[in-house]
Structure formats: C-alpha cells, structure tokens
Amino acid sequence: MPANRFNGFTDYGIGIGLRIPHYDHILSRKPVVDWFEIISENFMIDGGRPLKTLDQILEQYRVVQHGVSMYFGSAEKLNREHLKKLKALVKRTKTPWLSDHLCWGSVDGTYSHDLLPMPYTFEAAKVTARNVREARDFLEVPVCVENVSSYAEFHVSEMTEWEFLNEVVERADCGILLDVNNIYVSSRNHSFNPYEYLNSVPADRVAQIHLAGHSKFQKYILDTHDHPVIDPVWKLYDHAIKLVGPTATLLEWDDHIPSFEEVHAEAMKAERFLPVAAV
Amino acid sequence: MAPLGRADEVSRKIKAGYIKANDRLTPVERLEIYSRSYWYRLIDSMYEDFPGLLAVLGPRAFDKIVRAYLADCPSRSFTLRNLGSRLHEWLGKNKKFAGNKIDVALDMIALEWAHIEAWDAAERKLLGPEDLLEPGPDLRIGLQPHISLLDLRYPVDDLRIRAASAHTEHETASNAVTKPKKRRALAVGRLKPQRIFVAVHRMDDSIYYRRLAHDEFRILEMLRERKPVGRALAKCVKESATPVAELQKNLEKWFASWAELGWLCGI
Numbered sequence: 001m002p003a004n005r006f007n008g009f010t011d012y013g014i015g016i017g018l019r020i021p022h023y024d025h026i027l028s029r030k031p032v033v034d035w036f037e038i039i040s041e042n043f044m045i046d047g048g049r050p051l052k053t054l055d056q057i058l059e060q061y062r063v064v065q066h067g068v069s070m071y072f073g074s075a076e077k078l079n080r081e082h083l084k085k086l087k088a089l090v091k092r093t094k095t096p097w098l099s100d101h102l103c104w105g106s107v108d109g110t111y112s113h114d115l116l117p118m119p120y121t122f123e124a125a126k127v128t129a130r131n132v133r134e135a136r137d138f139l140e141v142p143v144c145v146e147n148v149s150s151y152a153e154f155h156v157s158e159m160t161e162w163e164f165l166n167e168v169v170e171r172a173d174c175g176i177l178l179d180v181n182n183i184y185v186s187s188r189n190h191s192f193n194p195y196e197y198l199n200s201v202p203a204d205r206v207a208q209i210h211l212a213g214h215s216k217f218q219k220y221i222l223d224t225h226d227h228p229v230i231d232p233v234w235k236l237y238d239h240a241i242k243l244v245g246p247t248a249t250l251l252e253w254d255d256h257i258p259s260f261e262e263v264h265a266e267a268m269k270a271e272r273f274l275p276v277a278a279v
Numbered sequence: 280m281a282p283l284g285r286a287d288e289v290s291r292k293i294k295a296g297y298i299k300a301n302d303r304l305t306p307v308e309r310l311e312i313y314s315r316s317y318w319y320r321l322i323d324s325m326y327e328d329f330p331g332l333l334a335v336l337g338p339r340a341f342d343k344i345v346r347a348y349l350a351d352c353p354s355r356s357f358t359l360r361n362l363g364s365r366l367h368e369w370l371g372k373n374k375k376f377a378g379n380k381i382d383v384a385l386d387m388i389a390l391e392w393a394h395i396e397a398w399d400a401a402e403r404k405l406l407g408p409e410d411l412l413e414p415g416p417d418l419r420i421g422l423q424p425h426i427s428l429l430d431l432r433y434p435v436d437d438l439r440i441r442a443a444s445a446h447t448e449h450e451t452a453s454n455a456v457t458k459p460k461k462r463r464a465l466a467v468g469r470l471k472p473q474r475i476f477v478a479v480h481r482m483d484d485s486i487y488y489r490r491l492a493h494d495e496f497r498i499l500e501m502l503r504e505r506k507p508v509g510r511a512l513a514k515c516v517k518e519s520a521t522p523v524a525e526l527q528k529n530l531e532k533w534f535a536s537w538a539e540l541g542w543l544c545g546i
Contacts, residue, residue, distance in 0.1 A: 041358050046401035047425070049484035069357040082357055111354040113320055114313060152309040153299045191301065219303040220312065 006142050006175025007207035008096030012062065012248035013274075016267045019253070023053055025260040026061075033264065035062040037250045038093070041069055044085040051092075058093060064208070064248075065095040066177075069111065072131045072145060072168075073104035073118045083138045090141055097207055099144040099177040100135075102128065102165060117150035120157035120164035129171030136174060144175035144207045149185040149214075149223035161186065162200040175207035178244070180236045181229065185214050185221045194236055203244040211237060211270065212252040226255035228266050238273045246274045321349050324359040328395060329366070331387045331439035334467050335380055344376045360399070363392060383470050386431040390439055390488070393427030393479035397486045400425035403544040410545040416509035421546040422502050425481040430496065434473045436488040442467075482540060489540075494519050494526065495533050505546060 003009045015035035018026075025031070036057060043054050057063060067086070070078065090098060103115040118124050128145075136143040147165055159167065169176055178201060187194035213227030229237075229251070241247065251267035298306035325345045326333065333341045351373075352365045367388045370377060377384040401424045411418070476496035478489045491499070494515050501511035512530065519526055537543050 044358070045360075045399035048399035048402075048481060050399060052484060079357070106357075109355055111357060112317060113354060113359055114317055116313065151312040152306070153301075154297055155299055156297070189301075219308075222312070 004175070004204065004207060006097060006144055006205055007248060008142055010096045010248070012064070012096075012208075013246075014267050014270050015062075015064070015248065015250045016263055017066075017250065017252050017254070018057065018063070019257055021257050022260040022263070027053070027056055029260075030060060031260065031264065033061060035064060035248070035250075037064050037066050037252075040065045040067040040086055040089055040098070043089055043092075044082075054092070063093045063095060064250075065089065065093055065098045066146075066250075067098065067100035068115070069105065069113070070100040070131075070135060071103065071105045072100060072135070073102060073116075073124060073128045074106055074131070075104070075127060076106075076108070078131050078134055078138075083135065087139050090139055095141060097142040097144055097175065098139060099146050099175075099208065101148050102145045102168060103148045115148045117148065117152055117154070118164070119154035120159045120161060122158060122167065125164060125167040125171060128168050129174075132168065132172035132174050136172075142175055142207065143172075144177040145169065145172075146177035146179050146210065147182050147186075148179070149182040149189075149221075151189055151220060151222075153190055160192070160197075161190075162197045166200065166202060169202065169205050174205070176201065176205045177208045177210060178206050178240060178247075179210035179212070180240055181210065181212040181214060181233050182223060184233045184236055185223045188221045195239060198236065198240055198243060201240075201243070206240075206244040206247055208248045208250060209237065209240060209244075210250055210252055211267070224255060225252045229269070234269070234273070237270065241273050249274075318346075318349075321354070321359070321362060322346070324362050325349070328363050329388065329391050330442045331391050331435060332384060334438060334442035335384050335387050335435075335470075336377060340377065340380075344370065347373065347376060360395065363388075363395070367392060382472075383433040383435060386429075386433045387435045387439065389429055389431065390435050390477070390479065393429060394439070394486050396427055397425045397479050397481045400481070402481070402541075405541055406538070406543040406545055416507060418508045419505055419546050420502055420508055421505070421544045422499060423480070423542055423544055426499075426503075426542055427479045428491075428496060428499055428503060429477045429479065431475050431477060432472055433470045434475050435470070436475070436477055436490070438467060438470065440488070478542075480540065480542065492529065492533075494521060494529065498530075498533070499537075499542075 003011045013034040015037055016033060018036040018038045038054065043050055045051065070082070101115045102118065104118055105112045105114055105116050118128070132143055132145060145168060147161065165176065183194045183197050187197065211229050211233065212223065212225045213229055215222045215224040215227065249270045251263065253263045253266070257263065298309055300306050301309070322345055336344065348366055348369050352369055354362055367385060370381070370385060370388060374381045403421065403423060406420060410420070476491040476493055478491055478499065480487055480489065498511050498515050501514065502508070516523060516526060521529070
C-alpha cells in the first residue's frame with residue numbers, strides 16, 4: 001500500500017524526524033533524505049528562527065506533520081484555536097497527511113503534555129472518532145492516528161488495544177500511523193502477542209510506519225526514543241511490511257540524539273525489508 | 280488536574296479501582312511511571328527556560344519553586360513553551376520561596392520570559408516611507424512584537440548571558456518518555472542593586488539584551504502604548520533632566536539606531 005487515500009496518494013520512502021541538532025548539517029550539506037517529519041507544535045508559532053528554518057527545509061525537502069497535543073481521545077471537543085494554528089501550518093508545509101496519537105492528555109484546558117492511555121470502550125471509540133473526523137474536516141487533509149506506548153490498562157476496557165484501534169479508524173474513516181516500536185513496548189508491558197496486534201490491523205488504512213528505540217527496565221519498557229531500533233522491532237517491521245506493503249517509514253530519535261549520519265543510517269536499515277515486500 | 284505522584288490512601292484506592300495490576304507491577308506502580316514522566320518533563324522544561332533563575336537561587340531553592348509553581352499553575356497551553364508564563368506573577372504572590380533574593384529573582388524571571396517571547400514572536404513589516412506619508416503630531420509608529428522593554432532593579436542581563444551558555448533550544452519530542460537529566464547551576468555571587476533599562480529583542484534569529492537610557496526607554500514605552508510620536512517626544516522633553524540640546528542629539532541617535540535594528544514598524 002505505497003499510496004492510499006490516507007497518505008494523500010503519495011509514495012514516500014524512508015524519512016527521519018527533523019530535530020534541532022541536525023539543522024546545520026541538513027542546511028549546509030543538503031543530505032539526500034526522502035522526507036522529514038516535523039512535530040507540528042514546534043512550529044505553531046508566530047515567527048523567529050524555527051519558522052525560517054522550516055521554510056528553508058521546505059524549499060528542498062518533503063515534510064510531513066506529526067502532532068503530539070491534539071488528544072483525539074479527550075472527552076471534550078477539539079480546541080478550535082489550536083486547530084486554526086495547525087491549519088496555518090498545514091498550508092505552509094503542504095503536508096500530504098497529518099498524524100497525532102490515539103490517546104488523551106488534557107482535561108478542562110489543563111495539559112499533561114503526555115500521551116495518556118485510553119480505556120478501550122465503545123463510548124471512548126465513538127468520542128475519539130468524532131474528534132478525528134472534526135480535525136480532518138477542519139484541516140482539509142487526511143488525518144492518521146498513531147498507536148501509543150502504554151504502561152497502564154483500565155478495568156473498564158471492553159476490547160483489546162488493536163480492536164479499539166480498528167473501532168476508531170472504522171468509525172472515523174481515517175488512516176493509521178502504525179508505530180511498530182510502540183506495539184512492541186506495549187506488548188511487553190501488557191503481555192500480549194505483538195504479531196496478533198499486527199495481523200489485526202486493517203492494512204489498507206496504514207499510511208505511515210514509525211520506528212524507534214526504547215529503554216528496558218527490570219519490570220517494564222519505556223518508550224524513550226534514545227536508542228537504535230532493536231532486532232525484535234525490526235522483525236515486527238518486516239512482518240508489518242509483508243502485511244501492508246512498502247509504506248512511508250520514519251525513524252524517531254528524540255533524546256541523546258547522535259549525528260545526522262548515524263540517525264539516517266539507522267533509518268536506512270529499513271531498506272533491507274522493503275524490496276522483499278515490493279516483489 | 281492535580282499532579283500525579285501525591286498518592287495518599289484515597290488516591291491509591293481510586294487508582295486501584297481504575298487501573299489493572301499485571302504480574303510485575305501494582306496499579307499504583309503503573310501510574311507512577313506516568314507521574315514521574317510528567318514531573319521530569321515539566322521540571323526539565325523549566326530548567327531549560329530559566330537558567331538565570333537557577334543561577335540566582337541555586338538548585339535547591341529553584342527546584343522547590345518550580346515544583347510549587349507547577350502544582351499551583353499546571354500547564355494551560357498545548358505547548359511547553361508557555362509553561363513559565365505565570366511564574367513572575369506566582370512568585371510575586373509567593374515571595375517566601377525566594378527569601379531575600381526575591382527582587383533579583385523577579386527581575387531574572389521577567390528577563391527570561393522576555394527572552395522566550397522574543398524567540399518566536401512575530402516580526403512585522405519594517406517601517407517604510409508609506410507609513411510616513413502624513414507626518415505630523417498624530418503620527419504613530421509601532422514596535423516589533425518581539426521587543427520587550429524591562430525596567431529592572433538588578434543587572435541580571437549579564438548574569439543571564441553567563442548562565443545560559445549551555446542553554447539549548449526548546450523542542451517537543453514525539454511520544455517519548457522523559458528521563459531525569461543532570462543539571463549544573465552557575466555559581467554566582469550576590470548581585471548589587473543597579474537600576475537598568477533593557478530591551479530584549481531579536482535580530483538575525485538571535486536574542487539580544489540592549490541596555491537603554493532612561494529617556495530612550497520612556498519614549499519606546501510610549502510608542503509601544505501607541506501614543507503619537509509627537510506626544511511621546513514632548514512628554515519626554517518636558518520630564519527629562521537632560522538639557523534639550525543634548526536630548527535632541529540623543530533622539531536623532533536613538534531613532535537612527537532603532538531603525539537600524541529593525542525595531543520600528545507600522546501600526
């Protein structure tokens with residue numbers, strides 16, 4: 001599924017997250033990168049260096065927006081002012097699709113700045129799908145939801161996480177940003193089979209894939225984005241590609257960020273798995 | 280939203296009622312992963328934004344203030360960039376946290392918040408001939424939105440520059456759990472009071488602190504308040520202790536300098 005209506009019928013390859021420590025390298029050396037993913041919130045501002053840098057990047061590269069604070073799973077309706085700022089950025093970047101997380105994180109205007117886990121109930125799926133539809137209609141761009149890493153589960157849940165994901169995307173008729181590392185992290189934290197999760201994902205809705213590294217502790221795994229991708233996650237990625245076809249893939253590295261070359265080389269390891277699925 | 284991590288018996292029962300245990304962690308332990316991450320993330324953001332305040336107060340007092348502030352004023356914005364927006368007001372009402380350093384702490388917060396505002400505020404079109412077609416007593420000139428004018432009791436600007444040498448740009452990451460970071464505070468001696476007037480502004484994507492003369496500061500303040508240029512100058516001439524001839528020379532110099540710095544814009 002290299003191109004579908006959920007990624008604007010594009011066929012993007014392997015990209016990396018655009019991060020400040022790499023700005024100088026990218027702008028001066030102009031490395032060959034298929035596309036960059038930006039965190040929308042870092043550019044929802046009125047002026048200054050971030051927007052100037054973004055404009056310079058946009059002159060030479062394809063950029064896709066990824067958000068962290070839309071909180072589709074919050075009970076209240078989306079913040080209209082937030083959506084307006086986001087739409088201004090969408091017009092600037094011309095992002096072919098836009099993603100945010102399947103989570104909640106704010107209550108009555110107070111923000112946790114975290115991606116909090118949801119109770120997997122039909123009611124929550126209904127509310128979340130309403131919010132996703134509202135965002136898509138307002139922003140006028142395909143919207144994808146990303147599965148998050150989680151560390152807690154609710155007694156009230158009526159279904160598994162993958163059933164919940166399916167319920168939301170079917171109700172919202174939206175795409176999926178499939179985070180393979182998050183599936184791995186959550187599978188270890190909640191003792192489920194990550195392949196069962198992957199096998200249940202509607203392949204035709206997958207618009208993009210995320211890869212990242214994480215940190216292992218004695219009793220749980222934390223999604224820290226500060227390590228290379230581990231082999232079990234590459235194996236999951238391999239399986240995902242076999243299911244959904246070559247798909248726009250993005251490596252996230254957000255802490256203890258190494259050189260641009262190292263991050264890019266780590267992302268390009270994904271190439272090993274793409275031709276097989278393409279055959 | 281009450282901050283997580285203050286788990287008394289009642290909240291433990293609530294958490295256990297909502298959250299499942301697994302074979303390794305209790306419900307409370309599972310929620311505490313989120314609690315720790317919440318505090319690390321927010322405290323880390325305050326360290327990034329207020330290195331000067333950290334230098335003024337030292338790590339222990341800074342940590343205490345940040346935790347108390349965040350408990351009273353949790354984030355009301357989608358972006359951590361605005362996390363410290365209420366710190367000046369909050370510390371003004373909770374002076375005990377800064378003890379006898381309260382005045383210098385408040386000055387430093389004002390400077391550091393102006394720095395944040397200057398970083399990503401809008402930049403309007405520079406003042407052009409078309410804005411001066413009808414010069415006269417009612418002519419109004421605007422100041423760029425990224426400029427903050429500060430009347431400070433302590434020379435905190437130099438200290439902030441030293442303290443922020445290791446400062447990094449703010450950036451939100453995606454879906455990553457925040458881990459604690461080691462921080463070092465610049466050791467500084469006690470600052471002597473000295474009233475200074477400072478413009479915090481942006482030029483070529485860098486932030487500058489420019490000291491201003493008192494009269495210069497007052498004129499800029501009046502322009503910011505959208506008072507007509509003629510009235511601002513007349514008021515300044517009337518109230519200034521500087522002889523008129525010298526003030527006239529200064530005015531020419533200041534306007535030329537403001538234009539060169541790109542501070543002036545249309546209204």
